[in-house]
Amino acid sequence: MRHVFAVRIGPVGFRVGSDWRAPVAALEHLYRDYPKPDDDIPDFSVRLFAARFWRRFVRPSVMIGGDYYLPDAAPLPLRLGLLAAEMGMNLQMALAQRRYLLLHASAVERDGRALVMTGMSGAGKSTLAALLMTRGWRLMGDEFALVDPATGLVHGFPRLISLKNQAIGVMEAACPDGRFGPLQPDTPKGDIRHLVPHARAIQAMRDPAKPALILFPGFGHAADERPVLPGEAFVRLTQASTNFVAMGETGFDVLTSLVKNTPARAIDYPDTETALAMVERLWSEIV
Amino acid sequence: MGVVRYRAAAPDTMRLEPLDTMTAIYHRASGRTHLVASPVPEILTALEQGDATVQQLLDRLAAQYDLADGEAGALTARLAELEEAGLVERA
Numbered sequence: 001m002r003h004v005f006a007v008r009i010g011p012v013g014f015r016v017g018s019d020w021r022a023p024v025a026a027l028e029h030l031y032r033d034y035p036k037p038d039d040d041i042p043d044f045s046v047r048l049f050a051a052r053f054w055r056r057f058v059r060p061s062v063m064i065g066g067d068y069y070l071p072d073a074a075p076l077p078l079r080l081g082l083l084a085a086e087m088g089m090n091l092q093m094a095l096a097q098r099r100y101l102l103l104h105a106s107a108v109e110r111d112g113r114a115l116v117m118t119g120m121s122g123a124g125k126s127t128l129a130a131l132l133m134t135r136g137w138r139l140m141g142d143e144f145a146l147v148d149p150a151t152g153l154v155h156g157f158p159r160l161i162s163l164k165n166q167a168i169g170v171m172e173a174a175c176p177d178g179r180f181g182p183l184q185p186d187t188p189k190g191d192i193r194h195l196v197p198h199a200r201a202i203q204a205m206r207d208p209a210k211p212a213l214i215l216f217p218g219f220g221h222a223a224d225e226r227p228v229l230p231g232e233a234f235v236r237l238t239q240a241s242t243n244f245v246a247m248g249e250t251g252f253d254v255l256t257s258l259v260k261n262t263p264a265r266a267i268d269y270p271d272t273e274t275a276l277a278m279v280e281r282l283w284s285e286i287v
Numbered sequence: 288m289g290v291v292r293y294r295a296a297a298p299d300t301m302r303l304e305p306l307d308t309m310t311a312i313y314h315r316a317s318g319r320t321h322l323v324a325s326p327v328p329e330i331l332t333a334l335e336q337g338d339a340t341v342q343q344l345l346d347r348l349a350a351q352y353d354l355a356d357g358e359a360g361a362l363t364a365r366l367a368e369l370e371e372a373g374l375v376e377r378a
Contacts, residue, residue: 231309235322245318249302252313252320256304 001047005085006036010146010157010205012097013037014089018048019056023081030082030160030181030194033202044068044096046088051075064088068095076187083184083192086162093144093157094242100146100155101247101254104240107140107154108132113212113287114154115279116145116262118240124219127167128275130195134174135276139201140209149247149254152261153208158201160194168193170272212287214264217275221268225278228264292378293344293366295334301374303328317373326352330365331374338378341366 001017003024008014014037018024037043047065050056061075062084068091076084093102105118106129115137117125126142133139140156147154160181163171168191171178181194214233228236237255238244244251263286269275302313310328312321326348333339333347341363348354348362369375 229308230306231311231322234306234309234311238320244320248318249313249315252302252304252311256306256311259306260304 001049005031006040006042007031008035008037009089009159010141011099011155012044012093012157013042014044014046014092015042016046016048016085016088018081018085019050020048020060020062020078020081022078023048023062023085026082026181027085030179030196033196033199044089044092046085046092048081048084048088064091066092068092080184080187082181082194083187086160086194089159090143097146097243098246100148101251102241102243103145103147103237104143104242105145106142107145107156107209108137109140109156109207109209110137110283112209114140114145114209115213115215115283116154116211117215117217118145118237119216119218122219123217124167124269124272124275125217126162126164127170127272128217128279130161130163130167130171131174131272131276132279133198133201138204139197140205147211147254147258148208149250151208152211152254152257154211155208156201156205158197158205161197163193163195165190171195211258211262213283214259214262215279215282216264216266218266218268219275220270222270223274223278224268225282226266228266230259230264233259233262233264290340292338292340293334293370293375294338294378295331296374296376298335303331312374314373319372321372321374326362327365327369330362330369334375 003018003021005016005024005027045066048062051063055061060078062081063075064084066088105116106125107114107116108129119125129142139158141158142161144157145154179196184192267278300316304311309322309324341359
């Protein structure tokens, strides 16, 4: 392809090829502190290409392809090229990751132990992880947590933090010195702005952590907390995993072990300050 | 047609992991995961003693658990579900 970008995020190497310069330039800028794939060999490839040759130039629209792709995916306008690249990378992970059990979850680390947060879209797992990053925790990832079947440890995937709608203002206030990508308005998910994780999150992204607490946050309710038993945690995490079925018995082993050995709580919260206080209290009580 | 006898799927075709009141079962033959509650794990354990009719299975379960009247119908229904899932078959 005309323009190529390569990066390693956590343990996973990517190569992004693009018909246009702009998405690759944005990736190079925002991922400038990240390493390249091990031995320059990516695990996954993403292609951003024009549906028809002339659509490179006339109302350019970006098709997302790669090793794995969704045949019915609609193209995005070129102004959302960075988003297309991020979606393409996420898609490879969601469809093809087999080395690790992949949980659609955010994760942060303290003292070598990981807090894993998962829930419905809009539950705030991404925003909570980003805010915890500004308060002394190491961000392991805002979208995916990778559980190693061999060790049971959680590996991070600290890609760019994808802030949506209200979370953009929250993080601009919490992280005034942060490196933000361009505001991408009117995407299929509303407004999106990317935030580069702290340098520490990037430097330590190869360091796994022992899972110590699983949280199922729910935003918009009065503050509440309840234990989640292993059976319920198991069901919720199978739903949060894109590759549990594909992993077969290995996935079964790693997930049953995770829920039996890791305490889990569901928390409801009316605002992020309340949630952060609940997280700190639970962490000090349980871990 | 004689009385139906049931047998559990071969032990090496499934994995049972008790979680709390729920038990996760991985069925190797189908690659499917089932999350079940009592009395399913007890039924599978009781069938490990050998093939059994519904009445023989009730007797085995009654020796270990308090059973109420009318359990035969419920047990037959559970066995039908387990048969559908491939965890139990007709002997």
